Amino acid sequence: MTDDLPDRIRAEIGDDPNIGEIRMFGGICFMLNGNMLVGTMKDGKLLARVGDEQEAAALTKPGAARMNFTGRDMKGFVLVGPEALDDKALREWIAMASTYVGPMPPKKKK
Template sequence: MKPETEDLASRIRVALRNEQNLSERNMFGGVCFMLNGNMLCGASNTGNLLLRVGAEREADARTKPHTTEMNFTGRPMRGYIYVMPPGFADDQDLAKWLATAKEFVCGLPPK
């Protein structure tokens, strides 16, 4: 794993250290974090933060600086976004993004 991917994954682990039912899985060329069996976020191999925000919140999330569509396979994945490193440069920004993803994912049934 690239150093920037591992650095981001470490920051996510710290930010989510008190979450119950959190697991990790290697996906999308990086590491993804699952909450109650549902994908929450990830550290991509490009150093971007991958977030699951839901299809209805995606357009709003993409109006924020340093965001782009998640396009891993050549086609955009609905309900997911990438946040580029300047968008989560400090831990407060990272925590805000993770809270956005948690708000959506906590509304999903556990797997």
Template sequence: MAYNEFLADRITQFFREKSIPFEARKMMGGLCFMVDGKMCVGVNKDQVMARIDPEVYEISLLKPGCIEMNFTGRPMKGFVFLTDEATDLDDDLYDWLQLALDFNPKAKASKKKKKK
């Protein structure tokens, strides 16, 4: 199992309950939830990845279970990983998902790759 399917189901349920159109894509060994064509949240192993406003990034890192996302050897500002401590309770998980959704309209979409 590359990602926690139960966690992915909880995220799917949140988006459906809020009537948020989304697309779930397998990406980087996990599952990424795209909203308006932009990466919003994802599940990698047993952690949630959230794309949040860089202006609240530093203060978010002070919250229990929130750690910097570091794929490349340096932190990616605006992207955080959330451990069980931050996502165990539905209310806590939903607060983080809402934070990512709130930033989504301001987030820039990645550039489309040209087909050869």
């Protein structure tokens, strides 16, 4: 299931022209209007950008933990273990991330 996570995310988000992909954190990051939405980690985990306001609720979900990158906790970013990512859970994580990232202004291209 580890290798198919990017394809599962693509199937959920469809052909939204506002979604792009870049390589980041050893996996693939899906960007909404240039802002990070969700991503895949090389160990099969999902990275979801849920923001500060949704973080406490997100951390109560199965398989969820705050992202720690190079020894530093990243508030508003949650990692979800692959064992907790059935299709329904994946949809819910993408929806939660979209609730936070969707209202952000688009990033200007450099």
